[in-house]
Amino acid sequence: MKLTTALSASLFAVTAAMIPRAAMADVSPLDLVGPIADYKIYVSENLEVLVTDTKAFTDAVKAGDLEKAKSLFGSTRMSYEAIEPIAELFSDLDGSIDSRADDHEKAEKDPEFTGFHRIEYGLFAENSTKDLAPFADKLMADVTELNKRITDLTLPPEKVVGGAAALMEEVAATKISGEEDRYSHTDLWDFKANFDGSRKIFELVRPLVEKDDSAFVIKVSGNFDKVDKTLAKYKTEQGYELYDKLTDDDRAVLAAAVNTLAEDLSTLRGKLGLN
Amino acid sequence: MATDETKLITTRRGLLFGAGVAGSALAAGLTSAHSVQKQGEQVADAPVSDKTQERQSFYGPHQAGIVTPRPAAGMIASFHVLAQTPDDVERLFRTLSGRIAFLMQGGTPPELDDKLPPADSGLLGPVVPPDNLTITVSLGSSFFDQRDWLAPYKPLRLSRMKAFRNDALDADLCHGDLALQISSNTPDTNIHALRDILKNLPDLMVLRWKQEGSVPVLPPKPDGTHESARNFLGFRDGSANPDATDAPLMDKIVWVAEESDEPDWARGGTYQAVRIIRNFVERWDRTPLGEQERIIGRKKPTGAPYGGHTEHDVPDYSKDPDGAITPLDAHIRLANPRTKQSDSNLILRRPFNYSNGVSKSGQLEQGLLFICYQADLEKGFIAVQKRLDGEPLEEYIKPIGGGFFFTPPGPRDEADFVGRTLLEAAGHAVTRLKS
Numbered sequence: 001m002k003l004t005t006a007l008s009a010s011l012f013a014v015t016a017a018m019i020p021r022a023a024m025a026d027v028s029p030l031d032l033v034g035p036i037a038d039y040k041i042y043v044s045e046n047l048e049v050l051v052t053d054t055k056a057f058t059d060a061v062k063a064g065d066l067e068k069a070k071s072l073f074g075s076t077r078m079s080y081e082a083i084e085p086i087a088e089l090f091s092d093l094d095g096s097i098d099s100r101a102d103d104h105e106k107a108e109k110d111p112e113f114t115g116f117h118r119i120e121y122g123l124f125a126e127n128s129t130k131d132l133a134p135f136a137d138k139l140m141a142d143v144t145e146l147n148k149r150i151t152d153l154t155l156p157p158e159k160v161v162g163g164a165a166a167l168m169e170e171v172a173a174t175k176i177s178g179e180e181d182r183y184s185h186t187d188l189w190d191f192k193a194n195f196d197g198s199r200k201i202f203e204l205v206r207p208l209v210e211k212d213d214s215a216f217v218i219k220v221s222g223n224f225d226k227v228d229k230t231l232a233k234y235k236t237e238q239g240y241e242l243y244d245k246l247t248d249d250d251r252a253v254l255a256a257a258v259n260t261l262a263e264d265l266s267t268l269r270g271k272l273g274l275n
Numbered sequence: 276m277a278t279d280e281t282k283l284i285t286t287r288r289g290l291l292f293g294a295g296v297a298g299s300a301l302a303a304g305l306t307s308a309h310s311v312q313k314q315g316e317q318v319a320d321a322p323v324s325d326k327t328q329e330r331q332s333f334y335g336p337h338q339a340g341i342v343t344p345r346p347a348a349g350m351i352a353s354f355h356v357l358a359q360t361p362d363d364v365e366r367l368f369r370t371l372s373g374r375i376a377f378l379m380q381g382g383t384p385p386e387l388d389d390k391l392p393p394a395d396s397g398l399l400g401p402v403v404p405p406d407n408l409t410i411t412v413s414l415g416s417s418f419f420d421q422r423d424w425l426a427p428y429k430p431l432r433l434s435r436m437k438a439f440r441n442d443a444l445d446a447d448l449c450h451g452d453l454a455l456q457i458s459s460n461t462p463d464t465n466i467h468a469l470r471d472i473l474k475n476l477p478d479l480m481v482l483r484w485k486q487e488g489s490v491p492v493l494p495p496k497p498d499g500t501h502e503s504a505r506n507f508l509g510f511r512d513g514s515a516n517p518d519a520t521d522a523p524l525m526d527k528i529v530w531v532a533e534e535s536d537e538p539d540w541a542r543g544g545t546y547q548a549v550r551i552i553r554n555f556v557e558r559w560d561r562t563p564l565g566e567q568e569r570i571i572g573r574k575k576p577t578g579a580p581y582g583g584h585t586e587h588d589v590p591d592y593s594k595d596p597d598g599a600i601t602p603l604d605a606h607i608r609l610a611n612p613r614t615k616q617s618d619s620n621l622i623l624r625r626p627f628n629y630s631n632g633v634s635k636s637g638q639l640e641q642g643l644l645f646i647c648y649q650a651d652l653e654k655g656f657i658a659v660q661k662r663l664d665g666e667p668l669e670e671y672i673k674p675i676g677g678g679f680f681f682t683p684p685g686p687r688d689e690a691d692f693v694g695r696t697l698l699e700a701a702g703h704a705v706t707r708l709k710s
Contacts, residue, residue, distance in 0.1 A: 223478070252355040252481045259477035270390035 027208050027272045032157050035204035039160050042200055043083045047147045050079040054143045058136035061119060064129045073123065074186035074239050077116055080143075081193035082200070084170065085163030090149055097142045100180070114138050117183075124183035158274045164201035165265035167194045172258045176251065178243040188240035191254070192231055199224045202265065209271050216271070220264050223257045230254055326460050329407035333372075333379045336543045337530060338685040338693065340409030340456055341648050342519040342623070345504075349458040349627035350465045350487045351549050351644060353451030353678065354480040356418060361703035364422070367479040368694035371412060372686055374475050375693075378468045381405035396470045398463060408459040408468060412693045413547045413680030418452040428700050430531075430541050430681045432652040436548075440664040441674065448484050448551055448676025456547070456646060458627075462487060484676070486551050488627025488644035503578060503586055507554050507628045507641050508671070510571050511578030514586035515611055516624055528621045529648050540696035543684030545648045548622075548656035551629070551676035554642035559671045570667045572605030580607065589613070609662045620662075622647040622655045642672065652679060 053076040060069040080087060080098065088094045095103070097115040104110035108121050114135055122132045171194050174180065181187045202220060210217045230253050234241040246254075269275070331339045358367040381403050384395035395403065419429035438444050455472070457465045465487065473482060490504045503511040517528050531537045531544050559567065568575055578586030581600045590601055592613055601608050611617060625648065630641040649655025656679075686692050698705050 248355075252357060255355075255481045256357045256478050259473075259481065263474065263477050266392050270388060270392075273390065275390060 026212070029157070029273075031208055032161075032205070032272065032274075035208070036155055036157055036160055038204050039201065040155055043086050043150060043155070046079040046083045047150060050076075051143055051147050053079060054140055058140045061123070061129050061136040062133045066123065066127070066129050069119075069129060070123050070184070071238065073116075073120060073184055074181075074189035077181075077186070078189055078193040080116075081190045082197035084194065084197065085159060085166045086150060086153075086155065087146060088166075089153070089159065090146065093142050093146050093149070097139065097146065100182075115142070117181075120181060120183045158269055160201060161205060161269050161272055161274055164198045164268055165262055167198040168258050168262035168265055170194065172255070172262050176255050176258060178246075181243070185242040185244055186240070187243040188231060188234055188246070191227075192240065195224065195227050195231070198261070198265065202268070205268070205272060209268070213271065216264065216267075220261065223261050223264070227254060227257045227261075230257070324460065327404040327406045328381075329460065330381065330405040331379060331407060331409050333376050333686065334688050334691070335685045336687075337545070338411050338682055339379070340411035340458055341529065341545060341625070341682065342525055343409050343458075344519075345490060345625050345627075346407050346458050346460050347490050347492050348460065348462040348465055348487070349456065349489070349625075349644065349646070350462075350469065350485060351646065352455045352457065352469055352485040353415075353483045354453045354455070355483050356452035356480050358479045359422060361424065361698065361701065363479065364425075364694070365698055365703065365705060367476065368698070369692050370476055370479070371472065372692035372694075374472050375410040375412070376689070378403065378410065378471060379405055379408050396467060396474075398470075399467050403467070404464070406459045406461060406464040408457070408464055410468060410472075411456040411547075411682060413454045413456070413682040414694075414697075415451050415453065415678055415680050417450065421452070424701055425697070428538050428540065428697060430537055430544070430546070432537075432546065433681045434652070434679060436677060436679045439660050439674065441669040441672070443673050443675055445675050448486070450678040451483050451680075453480060454547065454549065454678065454680045456625075462489065486629055486644050486676070488629040490627055506626070506643055507556055507630075508559055508567070508571070510567075510573060510575060511586050512626060512643075513624055514573070514578050515607065517621055519623060525623070527650070529623050529650055531650050535650070538700060540700035541681065541683070542696075545650060545682045546652035546655065547680040547682050548645075548647050548649075548652065549677040549680065550643075550645040550674050552643045552645050553640065553673045553675050555638070555671050555673070556641060557638055562671070569602050570606060570671075572601050572607035604665075604667055606663070606666055606668050609666050610659055612662075619651075619654050620658045622649040622659060645677070648682070 053072070057069060057072040057076040060072055084098075087097075095112075095115075098117070099113065099115060100117050101107040101110075101113055101121065104113045107113070108118075108125075116139065118135050119132055119139065122128060122130070122135070171191065175187060175190065175194070178185065178187050180190055202224070206217055230250050231240070233250065234245060331343055333339055356364075356367065358364045383402050384393075387394055399406075414433075416429065416433050416435045419425045419433070435450060436444075455469070457468050459465050459468070469485070493502065493504070496502070503513040503516075506512040517524050519525060526532060529545050531541050533542055535542070537544075562570075564575060572590075573580055573586070577584070579588055580590035582588075583590065590608070590613070592601065592608060595601055597603075598605075598608075611621070625646045627644040627646070628641070629644045630639065632640050634640050647656055683694055683697060686695070695705055
């Protein structure tokens, strides 16, 4: 193979054309008021469900009803996962509600390890509700506090719009491996909620992007549909199959959809003129 | 770009230029040669190289990165391919070829609105240098098996790698639908290329595993000769490699020939075998030198075979039938017994050393990212490895990953792309781009 000095102008033309130059939509900040207000309602509705579900879940834990607590774990988390970009705005609460063992130096034994995954560890890894009551009380208090704080919060538009991509980044970086719900393997419930939460944001701002970049809207919708179709294969009466039922091929399909959605949705803020 | 063009140097001239600099440093005094600090150099200044404009051509009957002299940094990245339909596979091949063409050529990525993520990671700066980059695309057995419309066109000898006797294969480091061999002068250039490809093809392929490696860099020799690089066992690796500049020889050993029984589309391609071979280096370093040399079959300092003076001396085993000079189970003798029959088992090796971290037992996780190319996978790597099964070296090595792939022929020109001949063979009408 010889070294060559040939520099091809046409090569650059072809390559540059392959990278979609975003058509910047003509969007004024006022156009976003409606979608953000609608999203606030979506967040409030989810928080309401979260408070109710967490109450039932933590009551079951405290009552020592192991089977009931286990059965409520996956569904209870969904309303939290759907609004994670907003819930995460309060890092203290996100840490105490949703941190994982490996966020803590002493892992499962770390006293700072609380919240959903600490209770999950007790229920599924230790197969017991023993000593979980204080964690249940703390989770309920944290969720109640989260609801209160978000009710009083004005949602920053860039956090809302950026949330669509942020949810996909979360899935891509730390969920597709099945490490989130490592004791219960209810990861597909989380996935579904993350995707729905991301899609909600996309759908709310979709009319603002559609007229200038319909190809983008079609591509993103297509990938959300692909995810829905793949997850639907694992739907059960109660919710979803356990994560280890996910085939390697379907995992790759989900990973590719997540990566593509993350790439595409990373341009959403810019397309709407947000920094 | 005009200034870049004038800076373009070939490898050989680069070496001579490098020799001049090193030579004058030596002339200035041997004792100070190791402690030169140029005036004004700051701690965090980027290291300087005169090789960043070295450029390989993506186009030709064969893909680049096979008979291309091995640069200092290499990587294998293995992917799961999502593209299923002929249209999607064409988009995969075209997009991949477009990115490779740009990355190997170098240039300025498009500038986007600053409210958008940038088109390029920027880790090599606003102008991407070629830096001697090659990206070689290869296809695994599963790529054909999992697409009914491609299955009839699978190269005849392409199989899913099976474990050999000494293997302890880790499923997370094995196989793949598509493999990229990325090599260049620096690890950063390889990483930049990988990130570019991941960013541009997220819906078509998903990364499964990757292994990076390196080759120790040597100072140029005054007489202009070259020597084989050393592996992490401290031995020269590649001394017996066939001459990659000998085109007729490569046609015989490496490239699928016109008269071969392989599918027509595969002509000019080659089989790629990848093996991640862990070396137990602590134990090796605690093995007597004489034993190390008997296991390999070469003298460690020079790389010469027993009875020879340089690494390129050819051992004559016909005069040593009982292994009195070179043990019968020495690595080089089993790998290449140099008989008439073993002539058909020759392969072209292009390996890199890898170092990954520390094992649970506190030992170094390092070894050889073995890569080789051959026109016939069964007569090539598989036959050689079967001869090596049970060799004394096995006590010090453990293959843990890798896979078998087929490397399609190269794109003829800028209107062409890697994989076109396969798509056309499968009856998919491919429109030629105007160059």
